[in-house]
Amino acid sequence: MISEKPRVRFAPSPTGYLHVGGLRTALYNYLFAKNRDGKFILRIEDTDRNRFVEGAVENLIASLKWCGLEYDEGPDIGGTYGPYMQSQRLEIYKEHVKELIAEGKAYYCFCTPERLDELRKEQQAKKLPQAKYDKHCLRLSKAEIEENLNGGVDYVVRLNVEPDKKIVFDDVVRGHIEFESNNVDDQVLIKSDGYPTYHLANVVDDHLMKITHVIRGEEWLSSTPKHVLLYDFFGWERPVFAHLPLLLNPDRSKLSKRQGDVAVEDYRAKGFLKEALINFVALLGWNAGDDKEFYYIDELIEKFSLDRVNKSGAVFDLEKLNWLNAEHLRKKTDEEILPMLKKEIHNITEESTDINQQPELQLIKNRNFDDEYLLKIISAMKERVSFVREYLTKSPYFFAAPEKYEEAAVLKNWKPETPPVLQKLRDEFSALQNPGKEEYENALAKTAEGLNIGKGKIIHPLRLSVSGISTGPGLYDILVILGKDEVIKRINTALEKIKV
RNA sequence: GGCGCGUUCGUCUAGUGGCUUAGGACGCUGCCCUCUCAAGGCAGAGACCACGGGUUCGAAUCCCGUACGCGCUACCA
Secondary structure, three states, X not given: OOOOOOEEEEOOOOOOOOEHHHHHHHHHHHHHHHHOOOEEEEOEOOOOHHXXXXXXXHHHHHHXXXXXXXXXXXXXXXXXXXXXXXXXXXXXXXXXXXXXXXXXXXXXEOOOHHHHHHHHHHHHHOOOOOOOXXXXXXXXXXXXXXXXXXXOOOOEEEEOOOOOOXXXXXEOOOEEEEEEHHHOOOOEEEOOOOOEOHHHHHHHHHHHOOOOEEEEEHHHHHHHHHHHHHHHHHOOOOOEEEEEOOEEOOOOOEOOHHHOOOEHHHHHHOOOOHHHHHHHHHOOOEOOOOOOOOOOHHHHHHHOXXXXXXXXXXXXXXXXXXXXXXXXXXXXXXXXXXXXXXXXXXXXXXXXXXXXXXXXXHHOOOOOOOHHHHHHHHHHHHHHOOOOOHHHHOOHHHOOOOOOOOHHHHHXXXXXXXXXXXXXXXXXXXXXXXXXXXXXXXXXXXXXHHHOOOOHHHHHHHHHHHHOOOOOOOHHXXXXXXXXXXXXXXXXXXXXXXXX
């Protein structure tokens, strides 16, 4: 068993998108499988017809693939234990449940929803410790059951839980866990529409698909006794269980839509790198026992183990995700960033950059920039950005001449004596042939010296003239990137436009 | 309400009985670097290890109780 190569699965229900909590579950399954040279399987738990969402499966798969979590078997690629959509396995569940019924381990129930409702209300009124089905239909005779079945009466199949038993199992992250069978309800296994419930389907499929380790969210811990019972009733070996701690909102409630983004596609749209998202989410509930925080997925695969998974929920902290994004982005080569920048330029929208704040970006969208030029920008801005998008928003002046000038900087750096100084400098620059950093620097120094003023008196207004703002890469780097003609043009524009 | 699980700086966490005056990271503050902003370096604030009892020569670490939080309690997953 231990030497066996594990087979694990990620089994989401297709609700429309991949939740980051789901991503974490998928990732741990993936890391565990790859670490042990096992198989990672995707199975779609679409047994609730009321919750059917068009395109949900495709969306889920797209997000999973974007993250790089390739599975070995799944609905779109098949595999030896398919199909991998539960809605396509209905007959399998029915056959298995027949077995259980024949052995008295499950039974038909013809109770109407109305009776169930009443029963529940009654139990609540009596303040019974727990609301449970009363096994009413277990007492039906064979003949009565036959009659109902033949008469086409709606029915469900229920698990026959024996009273007064201890149900025990071990969980890799939580240890030994015990439940009283008296607290376990006679769970519905087959619904009246013929579809199985999660509890039946996941056990049958996990067994048939030879799943060795069930790694899933903590919300399943309470229903694990039902699953354990099912394994025992079928006479099947139980998989190893590992229940993962939940991902939390800042207020420590279960991570939800209401308090921010929860879908992987949201983070993708915001410009997060998949490397950062994976790295971040991996550390939410697991660590290697050392101080390492920056990981690539290969290193995660190498280091991951279930016994280092934490027990308590983790708050999804955006600040740290931002930091990791910046770290991963900086680690990329300029050449790797180039196509990303080009894509960003191409896809620029009002939403993504708040063009209203930076009207000059309006002009960028359909312009083409030389790779060589973009590479220079990347090199100059790399350690100043956390997102690819910020190459545009933090240094729009590389893409279009400034249309307005930062007010605070104007007030601080643009004095009555500034215009003549810049005119002098402009003339000095005009005389240069193919200037590089040093030439600009020398020319500026010479101007300052000639005027008998500090270099700062020129540097700051010049930065403002060419960029419109007061922050950014070294001034001479900016000048070199923009080129002499553009620099002179911008000085002239500034001299015209900036009035104090 | 019942059942289950959890509880170390604001957040993610290290810690598996003495190495701990509880370590790291994000964020925050200050300093250095510097034409600005970053990055980087250094320093700092920040946790009576939820609380109360035990066990032990010794407990964040083991046991019990309490509180609080979360999950489940469906013909949803």
